[in-house]
Amino acid sequence: MVKVVILGQGYVASIFASGLEKVKAGKIRPYGIPLADELPVKIKDIQIVGSYDVDVTKVGRDLHEVVKAYDPEAPETLRGITVRRGIHLKSLRNLPIEATGLDDEMTLKEAVDHLVGEWKELKPDVFINVCTTEAFVPFESREELEEAIEGDKRDRLTATQVYVYAAAEYAKETGGAAFVNAIPTLIANDPVYVELAKESKLAVFGDDGATGATPLTADVLSHFAQRNRYVLDIAQFNIGGNNDFLALTDKERNRSKEFTKSSIVRDLLGYDAPHYIKPTGFLEPLDDKKFIAMHIEYVSFNGAHDEIIITGRINDSPALAGLLVDLVRLGKIAIEKKEFGTVYEVNAFYMKNPGPKDMQNIPRIIAHEKMRMWAGLEPKWL
Ligand code: NAD
Secondary structure, eight states, X not given: OEEEEEEOOSHHHHHHHHHHHHHHTTSSOOTTOTTTTTSSSOGGGEEEEEEEEOBTTTTTSBHHHHHHTTOTTOOGGGTTOBEEEOOOTTTTTTSSOOBOOGGGTSOHHHHHHHXXXXXXXXXXXXXXXXXXXXXXXXXXXXXXXXXXXXXXXTXXXXXXXXXXXXXXXXXXXXXXXXXXXOSSSOSTTOHHHHHHHHHHTEEEEOSSBOOTHHHHHHHHHHHHHHTTOEEEEEEEEEEEOSHHHHHTTSHHHHHHHHHHHHHHHHHHHSSOOOEEEEEEEEOGGGTTEEEEEEEEEEEOGXXXXXXXXXXXXXXXXXXXXXXXXXXXXXXXXXHHHTOOEEOHHHHHHHBSSOSSTTOOOOOHHHHHHHHHHHTTOOOSOO
8 A cells, every 4th residue: 555645736636636546446547657557566556645735725625626626527536535734835925826824823843743743643655745836945954954944934945845854754753755746846956855865764756747848858859869960959848828837927936947947958968059948838728738849950960950840739737647656656665675865766767857966867768767677677678
C-alpha cells in the first residue's frame, strides 16, 4: 500500500485523483503513466488518504465534490475524504480566489506541529505538492531556514517551503516518507532542503514536473546535439487557459517557471543558443488544453540553414497527473531502499529542473534508462 497526501487540490491533483481511481477500477487503460504495470508497487496499491487546500470553496468539502468540478466523471470511490486546511502564506495573492490558512490562526511553528499531528493519524508514505506556482527565494543555510520557521518570518517562506519542513519533521518521527515537488519552487535543488531531507529520512523528488513542451524540446535538442547540427535560436511558447496560466501572468511567479525551463538549452547543447522559453499567456477559452509552439533554426552540413516548427494542443493537467502515478510509487521504493535526500535518477526523467543543484538536464532517452535501472527494472533499449 502507498498512502498519499495531496497538497493543492487543483486541476492536476483532481485529474490525478480521478484518473487514478478509474485505472484502479479498470475503467480506463493506464496510458500516460510511463511505468504503468511495470513497477513492483502496483497502481491499485495507491490510496489517497488526505488532501489540503486553502481555497475557501474547497476546504471542508468532500474530495469527490471538489474533483467533480474538474472531471464530471469523478469516481464515487473518492467520497469520504474531506479537504483540509493547509498553510497559505499568501500563495493565492493577486488571484481571484478567497483563501484561508492555518497561518491565519497560529504561528508557523504551531502550523507545522498541527500538520505533523494530522499526518501521524493519516500515515501517508508520500506527499505530492501541486500547489499554485509560487514566487520564492531559496535558503542559504540551515540556520536561516530554522530561524524563519521558529521566528515566524512569514515573508521569508512560501507554503511549499513550510510543507517540506513539516514533511521532514514527520519523516523523522515516523521512520521515512517521500515528498514529490512537482512545482518550480527549488527544493530538490536547494542544498539546505536536501540535507534536511537526508537527515530526516525524507526522499525528495523535484523540481517542477516535466510535461508538455519542455521534455519535447529536450528530445529535439538532443537530436541536434547528437548530429552536431548547430542551433542558432529557439523560440518556444505556451498559451493556456487554466488557473496555473492565470497565476503565471504574475511576474514574480512567471520568473520561477522561466528559471526552471531555461536551463535545458546549455545542458543539452553544451552552449547557450539564444532562446525564449516560457509560458507566455493566458487565454481563458483554451482552458486546460494549452497551445504550444516551438521554432528552432539550425545549421546543417555545408552551411545549410534548416528550421523546424512544431505546434500542438496539449491537455496540461493529465500530462503531469500521469507522471504522479509513477512518482508516488517511486517514492515508496525510495523509502524502501532508504534513499533519502534526493534521487537524481528519478528527477532527471520526471522533472524540468532535476535536483540536486548543479546536476544537469540530460537527454530524456538516457534519463529514462537510468531511472528504470534505479527502480530495479530492465533497461528498455540499452
Ligand atoms: P491549479 O491552480 O488548478 O491548482 C493549484 C491548487 O493549489 C489550487 O486548488 C489552489 O487553491 C491550491 N493552493 C494554492 N496555494 C496553496 C497552499 N498554500 N496550500 C494548499 N493548497 C494551495 O493549478 P494546476 O494546474 O493544478 O497546477 C498545479 C501546480 O503544478 C502549479 O504550481 C504548476 O506550476 C505545477 N505544474 C503543472 C504542470 C501541468 O499542469 N502540466 C506541469 C508542471 C508543473
